[in-house]
Amino acid sequence: MDQEVISATQSVIEQEAKYGAHNYKPLPVVLTRGEGVYVWDVEGKQYYDFLSAYSAVNQGHCHxxxxxxxxxxxxxxxxxxxxxxxxxxxxxxxxxxxxxxxxxxxxxxxxxxxxxxxxxxxxxxxxxxxxxxxxxxxxxxxxxxxxxxxxxxxxxxxxxxxxxxxxxxxxxxxxxxxxxxxxxxxxxxxxxxxxxxxxxxxxxxxxxxxxxxxxxxxxxxxxxxxxxxxxxxxxxxxxxxxxxxxxxxxxxxxxxxxxxxxxxxxxxxxxxxxxxxxxxxxxxxxxxxxxxxxxxxxxxxxxxxxxxxxxxEGLTDNAFNMGLVFRERMKALQERRPDLIAAVRGKGLLNAIQIVPDASSGSASEVCLKLMESGLLCKPTHQHTIRFSPPLVINKEQMEESCKIIEEVLTNF
Known part of the structure; x- marks a missing residue:
């Protein structure tokens, strides 16, 4: 990442800090475009959106x-x-x-x-x-x-x-x-x-x-x-x-x-x-x-x-089916790493992973930062819980790739 790009990202963040209220603490990523399950930052990097604007973008970005x-x-x-x-x-x-x-x-x-x-x-x-x-x-x-x-x-x-x-x-x-x-x-x-x-x-x-x-x-x-x-x-x-x-x-x-x-x-x-x-x-x-x-x-x-x-587009049924895929993968990870993951909860595509409070993985916020670096955006809710809620248009291939990102980050954190 060159200095010009860093400056462009940091400029937006600093402008908000100077002129905006400090009632939110966003991840340090500046988004400029979205389509379907993906969003892109001002550097051109692509991410999976696993927040969906707190479930407002169920139909995918810019449908x-x-x-x-x-x-x-x-x-x-x-x-x-x-x-x-x-x-x-x-x-x-x-x-x-x-x-x-x-x-x-x-x-x-x-x-x-x-x-x-x-x-x-x-x-x-x-x-x-x-x-x-x-x-x-x-x-x-x-x-x-x-x-x-x-x-x-x-x-x-x-x-x-x-x-x-x-x-x-x-x-x-x-x-x-x-x-x-x-x-x-x-x-x-x-x-x-x-x-x-x-x-x-x-x-x-x-x-x-x-x-x-x-x-x-x-x-x-x-x-x-x-x-x-x-x-x-x-x-x-x-x-x-x-x-x-x-x-x-x-x-x-x-x-x-x-x-x-x-x-x-x-x-x-x-x-x-x-x-x-x-x-x-x-x-x-x-x-x-x-x-x-x-x-x-x-x-x-x-x-x-x-x-x-x-x-x-049958998005309700898709949410049900993709949710099964997500929880199956995450529960398998929990079985392998009970020292890391305390619980996997959810229905459809509204899911959460609870990090073991004293795990070496640190807080949910730290995990979210690592996920961001790996190309997947989500946010914690409370100190040790991460919510995962991608747009309902996500397909099987995209879900499998997203789960792989989450598994690698959580395993190696």
Missing amino acids: TKIIAALVKQAGMINLTSRAFYNDQLGKAEAYVCKYFGYDKSLFMNSGAEAVETAIKLVRKWGYLKKGIPADAAKILVLSSNFHGRTTGIISFSTDPDSTTGFGPMMPGYEVIPFGDLDALENSLKRDPNICGFLMEPIQGEAGVMVPEEGYLKKAQELCRQYQVKLITDEIQTGIGRTGRLLAAYYDDVHADVLILGKALSGGVLPVSAVLCDDEIMLCIQPGEHGSTFGGNPMAAAVTMASLQVIEE
């Missing part, structure tokens, strides 16, 4: 159909606000409702906005339909949850990095242990003011934590028994990522409220949505909730194209 939909709509009309109708939103609303099986959809922008929207919807339902006294509604959440970083959402986080220095926290939430059905039932039985149970079917930021089989189904039954709405945050786990269209489908669960984001636009625009039936959605009336950019024509157009790609 031609999604980009074409974006460009076509951008040349027509890009923003109307919700003060007026546009000719794309209704189509997209109908498309996602039929796609996922709900009466209504409400489009927003970021995942955090969608989570806040779901909370407002379920609270309003609780007051109007369940009869909860004013300002007493409560939402149940799970320990080690991650649903976003707004002041409302961090109020029920159990991660000190999300909460320290940002208080006071907002009331109205109760945290119960992850995967504990007894704790769920005890809370539902004890407090009639609980209106919703908000959870991730698989906890991504927590380290790809997968609950026991049947947990979600039983949780749904308990929620129905106590007249509480089940809210599944599938922002990261949804749209084919786990080898099912939605991760909740592994337990044959159709949530009362579904939260989507990230890959809903194929990573092209910030698009999120909340889906539920009329009983819940129509509790909110004009003037009570909204967003200037939510449901804009470009977002609507790319959403339909993105979901069509998932279906037309």
Whole structure:
């Protein structure tokens, strides 16, 4: 690598450090182009992308159909606000409702906005339909949850990095242990003011934590028994990522409220949505909730194209099959090196390897740096866990080559 290239890379990094907030710590790589499962840096080096922009790029980088939909709509009309109708939103609303099986959809922008929207919807339902006294509604959440970083959402986080220095926290939430059905039932039985149970079917930021089989189904039954709405945050786990269209489908669960984001636009625009039936959605009336950019024509157009790609290219099934290949290879490596790898977890193409805390391999961040040098990009979550989530377009040959890179780095670290 010559000095000119080093300077070009370092220049971008230094510019961000000088003018940008220091709320992220990226790997020291400057990306300039992407296609399918690959990205390239400013030096021209090619990498496998095993993060997919935190599962926003399920359809692969710069998918031609999604980009074409974006460009076509951008040349027509890009923003109307919700003060007026546009000719794309209704189509997209109908498309996602039929796609996922709900009466209504409400489009927003970021995942955090969608989570806040779901909370407002379920609270309003609780007051109007369940009869909860004013300002007493409560939402149940799970320990080690991650649903976003707004002041409302961090109020029920159990991660000190999300909460320290940002208080006071907002009331109205109760945290119960992850995967504990007894704790769920005890809370539902004890407090009639609980209106919703908000959870991730698989906890991504927590380290790809997968609950026991049947947990979600039983949780749904308990929620129905106590007249509480089940809210599944599938922002990261949804749209084919786990080898099912939605991760909740592994337990044959159709949530009362579904939260989507990230890959809903194929990573092209910030698009999120909340889906539920009329009983819940129509509790909110004009003037009570909204967003200037939510449901804009470009977002609507790319959403339909993105979901069509998932279906037309069989990406959900591919995620399931490629996930089996990945975990088989990684579990074989774990058997050879139990001193190095503590656990391999995941479903579909949402997977994690947990490094033994006292292993000579060092921290997950150090492993990610070595993987970057070897041509594969991923990021740690917490100190000793590495998440692996490539675009769902990855083929068998690419997966085998990627696994070989990971095996060599982990074995030789």
